[in-house]
Amino acid sequence: MRTSFGPAASAGSRRTVLIAALITAFLLPLAARARTQPATTLAGGRWFKGNTHTHTVNSDGDSTPDEVVRWYREHGYQFLVLTDHNYLTPTTGLNAVHGAPDKFIVIPGEELTMTVATKPVHVNGVAIASIVAPPNGSDVVDAMQRSVDGIRRMGGVPHVNHPNFGWAVTVADLARVERLNLFEIYNGHPQVNNAGGGGVPGLEQMWDQLLTAGRLLYGVAVDDAHHFKRPGDPTAAAPGRGWVYVRADALEPRMISEALDHGDFYASTGVELAEYSADQTRISIKVKPTAWSKYRVQFIGGGGRVLSEVADGSASYAVKGDEGYVRVKVLESNGLMAWTQPVAVGRGGPARH
Numbered sequence: 001m002r003t004s005f006g007p008a009a010s011a012g013s014r015r016t017v018l019i020a021a022l023i024t025a026f027l028l029p030l031a032a033r034a035r036t037q038p039a040t041t042l043a044g045g046r047w048f049k050g051n052t053h054t055h056t057v058n059s060d061g062d063s064t065p066d067e068v069v070r071w072y073r074e075h076g077y078q079f080l081v082l083t084d085h086n087y088l089t090p091t092t093g094l095n096a097v098h099g100a101p102d103k104f105i106v107i108p109g110e111e112l113t114m115t116v117a118t119k120p121v122h123v124n125g126v127a128i129a130s131i132v133a134p135p136n137g138s139d140v141v142d143a144m145q146r147s148v149d150g151i152r153r154m155g156g157v158p159h160v161n162h163p164n165f166g167w168a169v170t171v172a173d174l175a176r177v178e179r180l181n182l183f184e185i186y187n188g189h190p191q192v193n194n195a196g197g198g199g200v201p202g203l204e205q206m207w208d209q210l211l212t213a214g215r216l217l218y219g220v221a222v223d224d225a226h227h228f229k230r231p232g233d234p235t236a237a238a239p240g241r242g243w244v245y246v247r248a249d250a251l252e253p254r255m256i257s258e259a260l261d262h263g264d265f266y267a268s269t270g271v272e273l274a275e276y277s278a279d280q281t282r283i284s285i286k287v288k289p290t291a292w293s294k295y296r297v298q299f300i301g302g303g304g305r306v307l308s309e310v311a312d313g314s315a316s317y318a319v320k321g322d323e324g325y326v327r328v329k330v331l332e333s334n335g336l337m338a339w340t341q342p343v344a345v346g347r348g349g350p351a352r353h
C-alpha cells in the first residue's frame, strides 16, 4: 500500500534517471506529481492508537511503569512509548505482563533532556535500541541536531517536543534541524504554551510557517503525562489528552516508529476518523461521530490559509495544485480536534530534510 517517497532517485542507470526526470518535468500534471508524501487511506491498513510521550517514577512522573502502562492498556490504547528524562525504562518485563499480540505493546523510548543557555531542549527518541546520552550542544539547534542524530544511530525515530516550553525553540530553529520529520503540535502538559502568546506563534501556526517555508514536518499530539494520582487537578500533567492513530501493517515497535517517521498517522485530542484518503488530487475525510457532537472540517493550505471549510464531519477537497500543501483539521463542538498530515502539492510544496 505504501508508495515510494522520492522520485526515481534510486533507479539504476543514469539513462533511467534522465528519462524519469523528463517524465517528471513534462508529462506528469503538476498536481499528480509524486513528492515525498505517500497516498494514505484508512481502508488500506490497520490503525493503532498510541501515545509517544509519557513519564514514570524513573524520572519525574508520580507512578511506576507498571501503573502507567496499566492506565493506557485499560483506556483503549494499542501502544505506549515510555519516555523518561535521560533514562531508558526497560520494557521487556512490562510487555511480558501487559503486552498481547495484536492488542497492546510498550515501546522503549527516552526524552533527551538538555538545558542550553537556560532554554529547555527536549527531544524524544521512539523505539531506540539503547539509551542515548543527552549531547552537549553549542546552541539550541546544535543540541537538537545532535539529539536527532544520536537517536537515529540507535535505530530510533526522533520528535522535537513542546517548542514553546520555556519559549525555547523557534520556527527558525526547527527549520535548521536535518533528518527530523516530527515535532509536537499539541502537548497535554499544562505549562507548554501550545497556543503561543506575547508575539510568539502557537504550535499549529509554527507548523504552517514551517510548511509554507518548504519544510515538511509531521505533527504529533501527545500527553507528556506525569501525574496519574491527581484526578481532577487542572494543574496536573494528566494522561488522555493527546494521541496519534498510526497506520501500520502490524503492532510492532519498528513498524509503528517507521510509520510515524513517514507521516502515516493523524493526531488527535479526541476526534476519531472513520475514513481518510489523500493523494495529490483529492483529500476526503469522514469523522466517526459521537451522538452529542457537531463538527467542522477545515482544509488548510500554504500560509495557513483555510482553503475550504465544511460544516459537517464528512468532507472532500479537490486539490488545485498551487496550494503548496493541504492538511485537514477537524474541530468538534466541545473543542476536541484532529489533524491529518500535510499533503505536499505542486512545485513549491514542502519537502522532508
Ligand SMILES: [Zn+2]
Pocket: 111, 122, 161, 162
Ligand atoms: Zn519535555
Ligand SMILES: [Zn+2]
Pocket: 053, 054, 055, 111, 224
Ligand atoms: Zn516529557
